[in-house]
Amino acid sequence: MKIYIALALIAAGTVAVAHSGVKNPDVMNRMIGMSEMAKQMKTVGAMAKGETAFDADAVNAALATLSEEASYIPSLFEINATDPKSEALPVIWEEFDTFAGHAKHLEEITASLAGTVKSPGDLGPVMKEVGKACAACHSDYRKE
Numbered sequence: 001m002k003i004y005i006a007l008a009l010i011a012a013g014t015v016a017v018a019h020s021g022v023k024n025p026d027v028m029n030r031m032i033g034m035s036e037m038a039k040q041m042k043t044v045g046a047m048a049k050g051e052t053a054f055d056a057d058a059v060n061a062a063l064a065t066l067s068e069e070a071s072y073i074p075s076l077f078e079i080n081a082t083d084p085k086s087e088a089l090p091v092i093w094e095e096f097d098t099f100a101g102h103a104k105h106l107e108e109i110t111a112s113l114a115g116t117v118k119s120p121g122d123l124g125p126v127m128k129e130v131g132k133a134c135a136a137c138h139s140d141y142r143k144e
């Protein structure tokens with residue numbers, strides 16, 4: 001199951017960034033999942049900064065992809081796997097429902113934003129709202 005998800009994530013994007021030194025495959029899979037989401041954010045962020053041309057379809061597609069990727073988060077973290085390179089805090093597995101709730105929130109917010117982006121002016125607010133949903137989880141469950 002987990003392997004399928006990781007493969008699907010890799011197939012959906014390009015090859016994931018190398019997470020050098022990570023030995024635990026479950027930790028590796030969840031890092032790949034996170035990196036895939038970061039890639040969608042980068043697509044939108046580059047347009048927001050004017051580095052790439054505005055493309056509403058690409059932004060709306062990135063948001064839909066993010067929503068799908070967010071739906072995988074709980075299963076990617078289901079096993080309490082550790083690795084010296086991991087930044088995951090053990091509290092994740094003490095309050096897994098709350099952790100999964102943050103994933104659900106990201107899934108829902110990106111789904112509701114997908115399709116709404118029409119002009120470059122929409123990019124800032126979208127980045128802010130999605131970024132907040134990422135940060136809400138990171139601040140409690142990831143080492144700073």
Ligand code: HEC
Pocket residue numbers: 019027030031032034035037038041066073085086087088089099100102103106130131133134135137138141142
């Ligand atoms: C439900 C909680 C949660 C949400 C929501 C979440 N993350 Fe994460 N993220 C984590 C945890 C926990 C880790 C640390 C994983 C590890 O090192 O084992 C992490 C790690 C990462 C990493 C580092 C991956 C690596 O290679 O080590 C990136 C990049 C990242 N997240 C991006 C994002 C982005 C972008 C979003 C929003 C679109 C997001 N995350 C939303 C929990 C979350």
